[in-house]
Amino acid sequence: MKIVRAESMGMCFGVRDALAEATSQPNPSRVAIHGELVHNSHVLQQLDSLGLAQCPEESRAIAADRPLVMITAHGVSNAERERLERAGKTLIDTTCPLVQRVHDAAQRLSAEGRLVLVVGKRNHVEVRGIIEDLEHYAVVESADDVRDFNESQLGVICQSTTPPDLACDIWSHIQLHNPLADIAFIDTICDPTWQRQHALEALLPEVEAVVVVGGKNSNNTRRLVQFCHRHGRPALHVEGPDDVDPDWLCGVATVGLTAVRARSTRRLRLCTKNFKHSGAQSVIRHEADF
Numbered sequence: 001m002k003i004v005r006a007e008s009m010g011m012c013f014g015v016r017d018a019l020a021e022a023t024s025q026p027n028p029s030r031v032a033i034h035g036e037l038v039h040n041s042h043v044l045q046q047l048d049s050l051g052l053a054q055c056p057e058e059s060r061a062i063a064a065d066r067p068l069v070m071i072t073a074h075g076v077s078n079a080e081r082e083r084l085e086r087a088g089k090t091l092i093d094t095t096c097p098l099v100q101r102v103h104d105a106a107q108r109l110s111a112e113g114r115l116v117l118v119v120g121k122r123n124h125v126e127v128r129g130i131i132e133d134l135e136h137y138a139v140v141e142s143a144d145d146v147r148d149f150n151e152s153q154l155g156v157i158c159q160s161t162t163p164p165d166l167a168c169d170i171w172s173h174i175q176l177h178n179p180l181a182d183i184a185f186i187d188t189i190c191d192p193t194w195q196r197q198h199a200l201e202a203l204l205p206e207v208e209a210v211v212v213v214g215g216k217n218s219n220n221t222r223r224l225v226q227f228c229h230r231h232g233r234p235a236l237h238v239e240g241p242d243d244v245d246p247d248w249l250c251g252v253a254t255v256g257l258t259a260v261r262a263r264s265t266r267r268l269r270l271c272t273k274n275f276k277h278s279g280a281q282s283v284i285r286h287e288a289d290f
């Protein structure tokens with residue numbers, strides 16, 4: 001079996017910087033992370049062991065019992081920031097600049113008097129942070145959510161990690177259903193997401209199946225799996241090398257390998273070793289990511 005690794009995969013700079021900030025805190029026992037820094041159980045366990053408190057996404061409304069609060073790369077609304085500061089917290093802000101760019105675009109479109117359409121997952125923490133600062137908005141998860149919004153001015157932005165092919169599909173539906181509206185589209189998909197899709201597009205013609213490494217709760221990992229399925233390739237979502245099922249790979253001559261983010265590259269290396277144990281003969285392309 002031959003293994004082909006995608007050109008672009010692994011930890012994006014936004015999460016990498018946030019993790020570096022978290023793991024270099026001089027007094028971790030004074031710090032609470034406001035939500036999940038990464039949707040990955042291995043990393044969350046590591047942060048626990050350093051003594052950092054972590055507030056689950058669903059209980060962020062309860063002020064953490066620590067004086068320093070770390071905002072994750074996914075960002076929060078201005079309203080949430082003010083709430084925390086009123087509660088006496090000192091904020092350590094690791095909001096990714098590319099997430100901040102989405103907030104700024106949403107505010108700009110809103111200031112122009114447009115109904116802001118936020119393409120993304122309704123319950124995703126990044127989307128919640130964006131819409132909490134908007135009065136006039138709608139969240140669009142898929143083309144099925146698109147309708148005639150009955151507005152003369154629409155503004156469209158995307159959650160930073162929206163798969164570009166999904167965004168394009170939704171954009172064309174918005175135009176189709178709102179032919180008379182003045183529509184402003186701002187592409188707020190982040191560069192690492194574009195690169196990941198391009199790399200996967202380049203990989204798929206070369207392989208019969210794909211193994212995607214990432215946390216079980218990771219929306220981005222699930223989206224890469226769905227992308228493979230939409231393009232007719234079976235895909236296996238694994239968290240680590242122990243999840244690689246040799247039976248699933250049985251009969252596959254060429255398998256592709258990709259990952260989304262935090263710590264995935266290290267586990268990818270281990271997965272690659274496991275593949276070799278299950279009969280893989282060669283690993284080609286892009287050692288640099290390892």
Ligand code: SF4
Pocket residue numbers: 012013014015073074096097098099160161190191192193
């Ligand atoms: S916006 Fe992109 S680069 Fe920033 S944290 Fe999210 S995935 Fe990473």
